[in-house]
Amino acid sequence: MSTQTVEYIRYRIPESRTAEFLAAYTRAAARLAAAPQCVDYELARREEGTGEDTGDDAHFVLRITWTSAEDHLKGFRTSELFPGFLAEIRPYIENIEEMRHYAPTPVRGTGSALPSLYDWAGGAAAFSRLTSAFYDKVLKDDLLSPLFAGLAPEHAEHVAVWLGEVFGGPTTYSDTQGGHTHMVAMHAGKHITEPQRRRWVNLIQDAADEAGLPTDAEFRSAFLAYVEWGTRLAVYFSGPDAQPPAEQPVPKWSWGAMPPYRG
Template identity: 50%
Template sequence: MTNKNIPTLYEWAGGMPVFEKLMIKFYDKVLQDELIGPVFKHMSPEHQRHVAHFIAEVFGGPKLYSSGEGSHAAMIMKHLGKHLTEAHRKRWVELLIATADELDLPADPEFRSAFVAYIEWGTRIAVINSNETGVTMNPDEPMPKWGWGEPGGPYQP
């Protein structure tokens, strides 16, 4: 039985303004970073907003990303052939968590556990896909949904 009084991760974080501010501040850091700055130097002016909407939707927010900006399959395809390394991934995670701390995102263990778990999961998939030239994927693959619990089961490509 689910408790209807439990907020989504999106709600607990503070809603869309928080995710949009997080990504703006985060990508400011990324562009200044010697290791991962070059990976993002040609990103579109909408990149931060798209990533904010993607993560917000994954965390239970409105379907802004999937209803007009892209799909889960499209997000996967954006990483193909980028040849991201574990060092890139770790730095991306480090900068995002530091930005979350600076912006006072909730620091309770439950939220941070879920937040960091998703960031770890997503960045590891991004590295795997970045070293591929193509993937077989249903173009209607649903968006990931992340909540307060564990993701369940081992990764299977």
């Protein structure tokens, strides 16, 4: 299985050429955007002013995430997109100070400047209200109530701490219940149907309204994205041919993002 790689290209460009350099990369970026091997890219410029170590030059770093180093070298570079990309950046090849691939490490995250979905929602109390309202609806629903016959009293709170951890809150579920594999196992053999999944999705959105979760588009789109992702996995893992995944941590969901799930 291929793993993503991050390519860094560091440029030192005379100040007099920075405008044309940026224009060239704006055009070249169209080829990157069209490449199926390219995950994302970003060109950043050094903010510090000139000095003894910089002279009159500007420093740029281009970061490109590729689906794999091989996909970059044997895929993109042999594709019909590469000649056009190279034609734009060729005048600046002599200004490259470094061009290497780097493998991502597990050290990653977001800072406190961006609130987690958990904090934005209102923390533990908000998710407790959500699951309380949700399971009240589920147990009265003709389509879903058979799936939850004999529901344990603590089930709603377990789901609350699960959702809290998924959306960036404390690791309570991992610490007390286990990871993603434990949650998946709860659905084994239930044979969830697509109509049941859709009813689940609709009811939890109704419960989110009732529980007073934020209604801004950014939060609700991220919330619904996880609900769609999670319920579709639940349908699969509840079926007769499902293969349980290897031990996995609780997925982490953020604004406009999804975890890189591997089945």
